[in-house]
Amino acid sequence: MIVRRLKDIIDTSRDVKAKTWASRRLLLREDGMGFSMHHTVIYAGTQTHIWYQHHLEGVYCVEGVGSVELIPSGETFRIEPGTLYALNKHDQHWLRAETDLHLICTFNPPLVGDETHDENGVYQLIPDQAADASVPTAVPASVSNPATALAAKATAES
Secondary structure: OOOOOHHHHOOOOOEEEOOOEEEEEEEOHHHOOOOEEEEEEEOOOOEEEEEOOOOEEEEEEEEOOEEEEEOOOOOEEEEOOOOEEEEOOOOEEEEEEOOOEEEEEEEEOOOOOOOOOOOOOOOOOOOOOHHHOOOOOOOOOOOOOHHHHHHHHHHHHO
């Protein structure tokens, strides 16, 4: 079992900061969960261009107000506590914060930990290391329960 507290991550190597945001990386690839989970704060009055070409991201707002605007369509969605948005098509977007936005973000494949957006708003994909080969990053569509998929994989490997 992994137990971490946000207060123990702040100002460590898992607290990655940029001009418009801070991302506290609660779970990373090395944790072996098949996804990463972050508590990200987007600073009030900022906008961030993001385009996850190599990752899928799910985002859940727990505090603050802002918006996400899809590029190039301009379609805009309000973000407030209780809002989830999922970038299931590697959607290029602008993320804007009216107030500090506190977001719980999950990434697949999981981040290693020190990634920041490049000039195109992209996190570069860091190749898997040998230790990550046993960590599934996706469940086959034919399996509706991830626990069942893991159990089946374990049985097949034994």
